[in-house]
Amino acid sequence: MQKKITVIGGSGFVGTNLCSALEKSRVDFEILDLKKSKKFSNKTKISDIRNIGSLRENVTGDIVINLAAVHRDDIEDLSEYTRTNIDGAANLAKICSEKGICKIIFTSSVAVYGFTTKPTGEDGQINPFNEYGRSKFAAEEVLRSWGQKAGRQLFIIRPTVIFGEGNRGNVYNLLNQIASRKFLMIGHGKNHKSLAYIDNVVAFLQACIQSDQTYALYNYVDGPDMTMDELVKYTRLKLFRTSTVGVRIPRWLGMLIGHIADALSNLLFKKLTISAIRIKKFTSSSHFVSSKSELAGFSPPYTLIEGLNRTIDSEFTSSNPDREVFFTE
16 A cells, blocks of 8 residues: 655755655655645645644654754754754654654754765764754654664665755855856865755655665765866856856955954844855865665666756756745755
8 A cells, every 4th residue: 555655844945846756656745844835735734843733733644754954054043953853853753653653754964974074974973063963963863762663664864965956055056156157266176065966865765765674874965076166167167168167266265254244244233145154164075975875776867967957957048937946055
């Protein structure tokens, strides 16, 4: 008998793409989110993972995929990471226990590793540099405790930065800066950036749904990685037929600009698009490796370059003004 999927946080970028794939495969699903899904409003129940009563009332699936998270790096109330990411996981575990739901798929993050200087796999040291990474790992631990009981299945997926058509996150912001000819390269550009294309992430989640493993932990990365120089040069080559990075400034100057922006932000009580932490993240390596090939039945439908091509074409060559967009960190 086909199982029903509950997608918590399903109105966002990953959730909408996942539910589109589930619908295409004729898999029954429901969305629990703080806001209605534009594409699947008839499948959405307004629900809050922080409220256990809300989950108790609304979760009716056989398998739960938890995509809900607070992840922006400019959250002023840091306790919100705990309430949504950690307490939310605890609420979900309790409800699954009550309802006899035996399979949870949880999207964590490579942020649990912090800044990495070498290729990092699933056995990498846990060393988060912010509350988001800390809270994601704590949520993993909550769910691992739930998953110890016989008959339960737990899949933890730590994706790197996810990009794709309609996403308005960091990768889009970079591509858009390049496309608008406003891009300023900071640093030597030899830092690696691990990326994940949305259609591949969705295919991986679908493979996890089908898997009969009891416990699995996977990074999700689409390799081979590109350096920042390679990513910028490839984008400029595709858009402008030139493979240079353009104007470049040293990292120390970029960090100085970031700290000045932070001071102005505090003075003006206003969030600015530039900050020291964002400059640090841009110029640091995020080099991850994955054992995803070990998941039976999974093969990514697109290469990283194909994903970049599809995204660049969709966003900057033949854009669709009516397409839903999702603003993410």
